[in-house]
Amino acid sequence: MKSLITAHFGKLILATTFLLVLTTAHARSTIANTGFADTAATVKYLGTQDDMLVFNVSYANPDGSRFSLTVKDQDGTQLYQGLFNEKTFYKQFRLPKSDKDRIVFVFRDFRDADIVKAFDVNVNSRLIREVAVKQIN
Amino acid sequence: MKSIVLALLFAGVSLASLANGHNPIGDRSEKGAAEVKYIAANNGEFFFNVVYNNTTGSKFSVAILDESGDQIYQNFFSDKKFDKKFKLADPESFGKLTFIIRNYGDNSVQRFEVNSSNHLVEDVEVKEVK
Numbered sequence: 215m216k217s218l219i220t221a222h223f224g225k226l227i228l229a230t231t232f233l234l235v236l237t238t239a240h241a242r243s244t245i246a247n248t249g250f251a252d253t254a255a256t257v258k259y260l261g262t263q264d265d266m267l268v269f270n271v272s273y274a275n276p277d278g279s280r281f282s283l284t285v286k287d288q289d290g291t292q293l294y295q296g297l298f299n300e301k302t303f304y305k306q307f308r309l310p311k312s313d314k315d316r317i318v319f320v321f322r323d324f325r326d327a328d329i330v331k332a333f334d335v336n337v338n339s340r341l342i343r344e345v346a347v348k349q350i351n
Numbered sequence: 352m353k354s355i356v357l358a359l360l361f362a363g364v365s366l367a368s369l370a371n372g373h374n375p376i377g378d379r380s381e382k383g384a385a386e387v388k389y390i391a392a393n394n395g396e397f398f399f400n401v402v403y404n405n406t407t408g409s410k411f412s413v414a415i416l417d418e419s420g421d422q423i424y425q426n427f428f429s430d431k432k433f434d435k436k437f438k439l440a441d442p443e444s445f446g447k448l449t450f451i452i453r454n455y456g457d458n459s460v461q462r463f464e465v466n467s468s469n470h471l472v473e474d475v476e477v478k479e480v481k
Contacts, residue, residue: 259477267477311475332480342470343397345389350449350462 255321257331266308267335273303273321281323285309288316311337385452387463390436397442399465401450403433409456418447 254275260268275281278301285294285307293309309317314335321329386402405411408431415424415437424437439445450463 257479259479262475267475311473316480317477334478334480336476336478338474338476340472340474342472343391343467344470345391345397345465345467347387347389347399347463347465349387350464351460 255319255329255331257319257333259333262311263308265311267311267314267317269307269309269317269319269333271303271305271307271319273298275299275301275303275323277301279323279325281321284320284322286318286320287314293317311335383454383457383459385461385463387450387465389465396438398436398438399448399450400436401433401452403430403452405429405431405433405454407431407456409454411452411454411456414451414453416449416451417445420449 254273256270256272258270260270262268271283273281273283275298278299280297280299281303282295282297283303283305284292286292294307314337317333317335319331321331383404383406385404386400388400388402389397390400391397401413403411403413405428408429410427410429411433412425412427413433413435414422417423446467448465450465452461452463453459
């Protein structure tokens with residue numbers, strides 16, 4: 215029971231951390247006006263910064279209807295969820311890279327099928343040894 | 352006791368490659384000057400190459416101390432062109448070593464300090480699943 219509480223608490227902390235590092239930016243006007251087709255949603259991996267995975271997410275929502283964006287990890291654990299109605303939506307997500315194998319972005323407009331954008335994350339760690347030899351006399 | 356075990360391991364894995372005839376590394380060493388080099392292999396292993404141009408052929412010792420100053424290896428030689436590779440028995444735990452080459456003919460002592468630090472490098476690959 216205690217471990218279950220600890221596990222849930224851990225996930226809550228992780229989700230909170232994720233929300234804290236989420237940065238919002240206003241929509242860009244260059245997003246194509248393509249309705250609720252798959253092309254309406256764009257998720258771009260930008261790289262890492264300060265040990266965080268950075269994703270740019272945009273969504274073209276020309277009629278300004280309500281939609282949700284959910285971010286999940288490989289276990290289906292919800293890392294973020296938000297409801298929006300911006301016509302041109304743009305957000306940048308920063309996600310801790312540790313323990314992440316897969317990041318899934320789900321766009322739901324409550325009318326059509328969900329748009330799912332999934333990313334496999336592969337982190338390879340290696341230890342670099344630096345050795346210096348100096349004569350001391 | 353730990354030091355003794357370490358010293359034995361050190362001696363056990365040291366690779367003998369005494370100079371025979373042409374020795375390019377030894378030739379680079381100045382007369383009487385010792386050289387300690389760190390050499391990393393592609394498989395992640397590494398060793399230390401000690402070269403000593405002992406022109407008089409007098410007796411000398413090579414001692415290795417760990418970061419606590421404990422002697423983990425010592426041996427005596429009299430090779431005129433000494434070229435020996437030393438491999439650590441426990442390479443993961445090494446942070447600092449001191450190599451001491453003491454010549455009993457001219458009473459010279461040469462010390463080399465080896466400092467090691469590890470850095471974790473992470474390569475991140477993110478691919479969209481189609």
